[in-house]
Amino acid sequence: MLLKNNPSWVETYYSQLVYSFIFDTHRLFFEKFSFSVGDLLYAFLVLFIAKNVTSIFKKKKTSWSVIISHSLSFVSLVLLLFNLNWGLNYYRTPLSQDLGYQMKYNETELEATFSKLVTISNQLHSRLSVNDTTAVTIAYSKATISDLIEKEFDFDLKKMGPKPYLKQSLWSTLLSYMGYAGYLNPFTLESQANSKIPNLDFMITAAHEMAHQLGIASEGEANFIAFYTSIKHSDPFVQYAGFTFALRYCYAELYKANPELAKEKIKTLHPGILKNYKELSEFWKRYQNPFEPLLKKGYDSYLKANGQAKGIQSYSTIVGYVVAYAQKASFNLN
Numbered sequence: 001m002l003l004k005n006n007p008s009w010v011e012t013y014y015s016q017l018v019y020s021f022i023f024d025t026h027r028l029f030f031e032k033f034s035f036s037v038g039d040l041l042y043a044f045l046v047l048f049i050a051k052n053v054t055s056i057f058k059k060k061k062t063s064w065s066v067i068i069s070h071s072l073s074f075v076s077l078v079l080l081l082f083n084l085n086w087g088l089n090y091y092r093t094p095l096s097q098d099l100g101y102q103m104k105y106n107e108t109e110l111e112a113t114f115s116k117l118v119t120i121s122n123q124l125h126s127r128l129s130v131n132d133t134t135a136v137t138i139a140y141s142k143a144t145i146s147d148l149i150e151k152e153f154d155f156d157l158k159k160m161g162p163k164p165y166l167k168q169s170l171w172s173t174l175l176s177y178m179g180y181a182g183y184l185n186p187f188t189l190e191s192q193a194n195s196k197i198p199n200l201d202f203m204i205t206a207a208h209e210m211a212h213q214l215g216i217a218s219e220g221e222a223n224f225i226a227f228y229t230s231i232k233h234s235d236p237f238v239q240y241a242g243f244t245f246a247l248r249y250c251y252a253e254l255y256k257a258n259p260e261l262a263k264e265k266i267k268t269l270h271p272g273i274l275k276n277y278k279e280l281s282e283f284w285k286r287y288q289n290p291f292e293p294l295l296k297k298g299y300d301s302y303l304k305a306n307g308q309a310k311g312i313q314s315y316s317t318i319v320g321y322v323v324a325y326a327q328k329a330s331f332n333l334n
Contacts, residue, residue: 019086034167135276136237169193211229253319
């Protein structure tokens with residue numbers, strides 16, 4: 001709680017110093033494995049818990065006080081490791097403060113930013129597709145995409161430390177049913193992407209999870225870094241992923257503020273881009289299940305418990321960053 005109320009301490013002593021050392025140490029051990037060590041550890045953890053629960057019920061003499069005390073001890077140890085290893089990054093200085101960004105914006109500023117994103121997204125779409133009505137096809141393998149993002153991951157607006165790396169999750173099918181595109185394992189510090197998702201989404205997910213890996217805990221901030229590093233990339237497909245990613249969020253916010261204006265503005269977007277969005281939507285529909293809302297609600301509570309007041313809605317704070325960035329720098333294509 002002391003650190004939580006002193007973000008400058010967390011930023012200076014933990015995020016910039018201690019965490020950099022922790023990540024370098026973890027990377028030394030875990031990067032060499034082609035598979036996700038963290039995914040295997042989670043599997044062993046599930047088996048360990050199941051085994052102990054089974055043994056508890058077999059030992060009828062075990063008192064509930066012992067069961068509760070052992071359970072709380074285990075949870076306390078996990079929380080301690082989580083916070084020391086990565087979790088304290090939730091309480092570092094906000095990125096907007098470091099960058100001097102004003103996160104409040106009006107409808108006119110949002111509309112102007114949205115229009116810029118539409119223009120550049122259309123330009124990129126024309127370059128990458130045969131015509132305006134055809135969706136962009138990204139023929140890269142997932143491994144190639146990982147290499148592309150890793151080699152040019154950049155966020156020169158803030159000191160980020162060492163270069164990140166990405167792995168494909170061993171449990172990608174399970175992640176799909178859970179509704180997740182990727183995650184960072186906070187114990188092994190491996191950034192992982194769902195290998196089942198479409199390539200367009202995989203590009204942004206890769207950059208998003210790498211941002212987490214470098215100590216950016218906020219979902220909105222990780223989204224903005226994913227956008228920034230993507231539009232600065234030399235590959236036009238990665239740029240396209242970045243601009244259309246931000247476009248989606250800005251449209252959603254503009255629609256909330258002025259539905260009629262948003263509907264009018266979206267008409268200027270190439271139909272092929274809308275088809276790319278439809279591909280993403282259809283992918284997630286294939287994995288919809290009754291448990292997904294419960295899992296999302298649980299994740300929402302987790303984010304709120306770790307200082308993100310908006311919970312799962314914090315992803316949309318990327319819009320404030322994009323609008324602020326658009327006012328300070330012009331969007332340029334490489």
